[in-house]
Amino acid sequence: MAARIFAGQLLLVVLITAAVSTVLFLDARQQSYDRTAQRMLSVSSAIADNPFVLKAVQSPSPTTALQPYAEAVRRDAPVDFITIMAPDGTRFTHPDPQQIGRKYIGSIDSALRGQPATEEFAGALGPSIRAIVPVKDAAGTVKALVAAGVTVTNVSVAANARLPFVILTGAGLLVLSSTASWLLSKYLRRVTLGWGPEQLSSIFVSYDSLLHSVREGLLMVDNQGRLVLYNDHAARLLGLPLRDPGSPPMEVASLPLPQDLRQLLLSGRPARDEPYATEDRILVVSQDPALRASRPGPRAAKPATAEQRLGTVAILRDQTEIQSLAGEVESMRTLAGALRAQTHEHSNRLHTIVSLIELGRGDEALRFAARDLQQSQQLTDEVVAAVDEPFISALLVGKAAQANELGINLTITAGSTGPAGTAAPATGKGLDPADLVTIVGNLLDNAFDAVSAPAAGAPASSPGPAPEKEVSVDFLSTPDRLWIEVRDNGPGLSGEALEKAFELGYSTKPAGTQGRGIGLALVRQAVSRLHGEITVAHDDGTVFSVGLPLRGHPAPAPEGGQA
Structure with missing residues (x-):
């Protein structure tokens, strides 16, 4: 039983650990993506709000003025690209000079309506997380668009940097849960004496049938003076209710028994065929200590070094009819x-x-x-x-x-x-x-x-008539x-x-x-x-x-x- 429970719990712990680790990793990656998108939006907004950018896009040669500026900001930010473009998507700046003058690859509809937007899109540098912000004049007209982004590869690298924490957390959870499962299995092995569930079921059915069928009263009193077990015949002999396996033990001191019989059960002393009288019966009682077997169970690691006293067992025989x-x-x-x-x-x-x-x-x-x-x-x-x-x-x-x-x-x-x-x-x-x-x-x-x-004290023979x-x-x-x-x-x-x-x-x-x-x-x-x-x-x-x-x-x- 202990081995089965340990194996089942270990499998459950592994599955839970894998699920928790996956959730932690996905959450960490999503948070990294969200923070990157928010940072790109801040960079784009800062560039779009710069009056220099508005003036440059209205000049005859925007690229000449904006390309050095964009590259300097890209290196300092740091971001993978900063693209400043015309409202129709024609690039003024780009980390790759060959892309200047070509159309921007991405969604610009929200920015053209004057609303900043973020997205994950595969552009000229590959999949990236980007933000697009409009550049407006004093009248609120969109004169240009600013896009700043980081490639997904770099974001994943940043997210993967948290992977050791996730792995360590999962490993710690696995070790703690496995240790708890091992301790529980060890406890179960000890209390079940190493027997399996089928064996325990067979033993319980056999012993319960024996208790119901034996024609002598059987009582077991633990070391605390509680009646933990008795069979049907003992219940009839002593006027006790029939035993319910799920009921708690009864205190012997509170049972309706003759005083001398109660004292014998509480004393725990050995007895051999001692007579005791109840209201309507004469009982012969034998009592012996109840000891745990020297061999704890078939799968125990080693035998016990000393017998453990569990209480006393008393046998009642009805001598009334005899x-x-x-x-x-x-x-x-x-x-x-x-x-x-x-x-x-x-x-x-x-x-x-x-x-x-x-x-x-x-x-x-x-x-x-x-x-x-x-x-x-x-x-x-x-x-x-x-x-x-x-x-x-x-x-x-x-x-x-x-x-x-x-x-x-x-x-x-x-x-x-x-x-x-x-x-x-x-x-x-x-x-x-x-x-x-x-x-x-x-x-x-x-x-x-x-x-x-x-008469007491009378001589063996005395003179005179009896x-x-x-x-x-x-x-x-x-x-x-x-x-x-x-x-x-x-x-x-x-x-x-x-x-x-x-x-x-x-x-x-x-x-x-x-x-x-x-x-x-x-x-x-x-x-x-x-x-x-x-x-x-x-x-x-x-x-x-x-x-x-x-x-x-x-x-x-x-x-x-x-x-």
Whole structure:
């Protein structure tokens, strides 16, 4: 590209220089002709106004008196010829004596009318620039004519004397313009890395297609903290407008991003798979410096001696669906564990029933089986009657089995108040079941972990019976909202833990615990998607309270302490 632009500009400069030089030369020649004509007119007028000339032309022998005079003036002027003639054009004087007495070659009509005139005409001495002035008496009658002129050859010599100036001016213009073109081509070679226009077009199309099609978010931030490049997937993940190639870079500090993610992008530090939470997503971010390649381009004169840092490149991966699937897998593991426990328990009970029958105690075996069936059905009936939401009911049945296996006393209460205060099962109709499962499941898992973990500072084993593990979940449905409260009697949260409970990556679990620092962040995002609010408090354990507006009832403005 640089070579083509330089060649085109050089050709243009040469043409402009030639045109300017030609115009300057023609103007100089025309000015020389005009000045010569004006000088000839002055010489002719001075001779015509001389009384000696009028007296001589009226004498019997004009040539004898005028020829020496004319030659003296011609030498002093200097001019190439001075011709004094009669009104009919008969010459009285001429530099060539043989032309005396012959007719003047040229136009004399204007002079005969009493008007001076100038012209370029080919006379006896060749082409010349001349002036013709009438010689008048006191009455204004034309008694003679005076012509003075310079040959065109001499005028051209005078004009050509300015030719070096024109040539130098043109050469200077050519040198300056060529230097400017060379500097511009050098700049273009540097900024385009030596690539040609076809290559640049191909690279742009390829990279633009890649940015649109890649399924990971890509951001590039320059050294001034400006977002200069991002693809469509990054725009969707961060809630940014789709990129317009012609729009100016955006300041990262002014983008609607989480504070910790904004600080990472502005810091420029390398990062590897660091989790960050937005309003509705969990992103894993990797960041590396963006460096100019050590080879500037295919046509560069020499490779760069050091890599130049252009900014940073960040890769965003959406982990929300993965975390959601991980939660579902964890729920399936919980259910599978509960089923295994129930299978083991039912196997023991079945062996008991078979043994009672073999011992001939059939009535007792029947009563034992009926009581076991009644207890299992009672738990299911209570949950289904309490919560009119099949997904939540199924989750609570599995969590109840899990709690029984872990030795946790899980209490489930639910209800609904209608307009008249009548009681009915709690319902979450109008709410996304997946978000409800995320909220309830993670809060219960968090509560189970809290009551199962030993208290801080407690010895590994202590005398006496272990304290009861209590977890309760309460649902209350009103005409416009669904309230969920999960309470446990674990060690509880206080101080910094209360403030950072919903931050992604923060956890009170031991380091290395699988899934630490993610569950409550998922809960906060699900609550946010449902336009609800969540609070956490310390009350002989930990209490999480969630309020979700039902469809058609917007949530009130959040108060302090809500997330």
